[in-house]
Amino acid sequence: xxxxxxxxxxxxxxxxxxxxxxxxxxxxxxxxxxxxxxxxxxxxxxxxxxxxxxxxxxxxxxxxxxxxxxxxxxxxxxxxxxxxxxxxxxxxxxxxxxxxxxxxxxxxxxxxxx
Amino acid sequence: xxxxxxxxxxxxxxxxxxxxxxxxxxxxxxxxxxxxxxxxxxxxxxxxxxxxxxxxxxxxxxxxxxxxxxxxxxxxxxxxxxxxxxxxxxxxxxxxxxxxxxxxxxxxxxxxxxxxx
Numbered sequence: 001x002x003x004x005x006x007x008x009x010x011x012x013x014x015x016x017x018x019x020x021x022x023x024x025x026x027x028x029x030x031x032x033x034x035x036x037x038x039x040x041x042x043x044x045x046x047x048x049x050x051x052x053x054x055x056x057x058x059x060x061x062x063x064x065x066x067x068x069x070x071x072x073x074x075x076x077x078x079x080x081x082x083x084x085x086x087x088x089x090x091x092x093x094x095x096x097x098x099x100x101x102x103x104x105x106x107x108x109x110x111x112x113x114x
Numbered sequence: 115x116x117x118x119x120x121x122x123x124x125x126x127x128x129x130x131x132x133x134x135x136x137x138x139x140x141x142x143x144x145x146x147x148x149x150x151x152x153x154x155x156x157x158x159x160x161x162x163x164x165x166x167x168x169x170x171x172x173x174x175x176x177x178x179x180x181x182x183x184x185x186x187x188x189x190x191x192x193x194x195x196x197x198x199x200x201x202x203x204x205x206x207x208x209x210x211x212x213x214x215x216x217x218x219x220x221x222x223x224x225x226x227x228x229x230x231x
Binding site: 036041042043044045046049089091100101102103104105106107 | 118120145147149155156157158159162169170172205207209219220221222223224225
């Protein structure tokens with residue numbers, strides 16, 4: 001079945017460090033790909049998305065590129081801030097086969113220290 | 115900005131009791147979802163709901179679970195007889211479009227943490 005795998009966590013960085021959170025997927029077809037973020041005490045918020053190969057999603061300094069050849073959607077940010085501390089979830093979604101469900105990865109806890 | 119709300123934020127119940135988790139989706143949205151996250155595990159899809167019917171459900175969503183839209187604003191998840199393994203964070207979500215394109219985003223509520231003793 002369809003699945004999403006994220007890098008092992010948690011991740012701890014110093015402020016202004018470069019962030020990469022790896023995400024790969026297994027799917028029969030070409031899903032849309034998402035990154036959601038969950039700040040402490042809050043729900044899941046969409047961070048960015050890409051709906052087809054080579055699309056780049058970006059928001060709040062975060063970027064991820066849909067790589068069909070490597071079935072990946074790695075999240076990057078050039079300079080993290082303390083306020084970026086949260087749990088980050090990679091997810092995929094089909095509309096023509098799986099309907100509307102989102103399939104999530106395990107989540108990666110990011111802690112940014114001052 | 116409109117948001118999905120959920121009540122209660124925390125619920126503790128005894129095994130075998132019924133619980134109802136409540137959600138108020140974003141007002142012009144047509145599609146509604148429940149997901150859950152057992153502590154330390156992935157967020158898992160439970161059910162989607164459209165036009166007063168279940169559109170899709172996962173293997174987790176067995177006869178102990180039911181969903182309802184009792185009025186024009188609420189969307190509820192009922193667990194008929196709770197088990198210890200139902201302890202999890204339950205997220206409600208809504209969207210106004212089902213498919214690809216900019217309107218396919220699912221907006222999530224803050225969750226209800228359910229603890230079954």
